[in-house]
Amino acid sequence: MDRLLLGLGGLALAFSVLFFIAYNWNEIGRLAKFALVEASIVLAIAAYWKLDSDGTTGKTALLVATILVGVLLALFGQTYQTxxxxxxxxxxxxxxxxxxxxxxRFPAIWILWIALLNLSIVLYQQTP
Incomplete structure (x- = not known):
């Protein structure tokens, strides 16, 4: 039960950064958006490094960082219209x-990685 709550809390933190930026899109400047996401990634990696990296807490922090990388890429694509x-x-x-x-070596990160890879293959095959 503790692991489930820890995982859900980590996901809530990662998505709170995403929702905060989305809700305040017009009020926050471009630099502040990137700084917020990048600082969140650095904090998540620091938490993984500082906490028990083999424990559930550290691995959850790494999962949060992997989700925030996606947020950063989406923010870049949305801001600069690549x-x-x-x-x-x-x-x-x-x-x-x-x-x-x-x-x-965290199964949740591997599941995310496999899902992203499969999604990219499917979307690639659907491009004209």
């Missing part, structure tokens, strides 16, 4: 979190 296909976002996200999946 014109990239959707499959590239998910493929790059999977590529960027692969080292953390290897280091963390």
């Amino acid at each position: 014109g990239a296909d959707p499959w590239q976002l998910f493929f790059n996200w999977a590529l960027l979190i692969l080292p953390w999946a290897l280091i963390g």
Whole structure:
């Protein structure tokens, strides 16, 4: 039960950054949006490093960081209108979190990685 609550709390923290930026999109400047997401990633990685990296708390912090990488990529694509296909976002996200999946050895990160890779393949096959 403790692990479930810890995991749900970590997901709530990651998505709270996303929702905060989305809700305050017009009020927050471009630099502040990026600074908030990047600082959140740094804090999550610091929590993984400082806490027990083999324990559930540290691995949950690493999972939060992997989700925030996706938030950062989506923010970049939305802010600068890169014109990239959707499959590239998910493929790059999977590529960027692969080292953390290897280091963390946490099944939830591997599930996210496999889902991102499968989604990018499906979206790539659907592009004209």
